């Protein structure tokens with residue numbers, strides 16, 4: 001199945017709330033299309049030589065947000081990559097402008113209950129560390145929804161779907 005399809009000819013930018021499945025879908029799409037994945041959090045952590053929680057602790061959130069913006073600007077020189085964005089990336093207008101330059105922006109959504117289930121045993125997300133409950137997730141999601149939606153070219157609901165089904169939906173909608 002690897003590399004079965006011809007790449008899209010533009011970048012695929014995956015956005016959405018923490019735990020909505022961006023990394024999983026980025027990997028699955030990269031297998032289908034032989035496109036490289038840029039996992040923003042992972043690349044930032046590698047370059048800084050520390051984990052995301054350590055970056056937040058040491059330098060604060062605005063520093064991390066600047067790293068995200070700089071990385072997105074840098075990514076505009078790339079073609080045919082899948083960019084898996086951290087959940088906060090679409091909150092900055094400049095980031096949305098950058099991601100739209102070469103990319104089709106795909107918003108993955110999931111219910112707060114689904115998100116909680118996916119993130120509950122993970123400790124890499126400072127914003128959720130002491131807030132692992134449906135109310136907090138639902139509230140933050142609501143605060144972000146308008147900007148998520150405004151950034152998105154395509155919106156895909158992921159609840160109850162397999163990674164393959166989600167990829168099929170992306171292929172059908174992104175190819176149009």
Ligand code: S3P
Pocket residue numbers: 016017018019022041052085086087088089124125126127
């Ligand atoms: C964040 C999402 C995280 C990471 C950081 C902040 C956010 O990425 O960038 O913890 O503000 O939503 P994931 O969406 O990949 O978990």
